[in-house]
Amino acid sequence: MNKNRLMDSTWLAERLGVSLSTIQKLRAYHPHKLPKAVRIGRAVRYDPETVESWIMDNMQEGV
Template sequence: MTHPLPDRYLTPVDLADLLGVPVETVYQWRRKRTGPRGFRVGRHVRFDPEDVRAWVQCQIEEAA
């Protein structure tokens, strides 16, 4: 990731924008349990920036 992550929980739209993927891809990852760990706040899904960072790092390591 070329820019720092915000100091707040990310929405699926935030995550999609950050990674340059369609928001539906974020929801597919969640359904398949292959993306970064998310959690619910009521009916809203949020992602901890530290979990996103760890997931991205894992993807980089697996690709190497």
């Protein structure tokens, strides 16, 4: 995990090319469809390395 910087949900939405509300809805109703998050109090943060690995693991060929 990148110990220097954890990113917020706005960053994740931009990285995945979806709206912030999509990230919020997925986190509330389908958290298994998002990369693992770190919860710090009420804040939800994402490790960029974990997100990149999750993207690579979830890529589909021929789509």
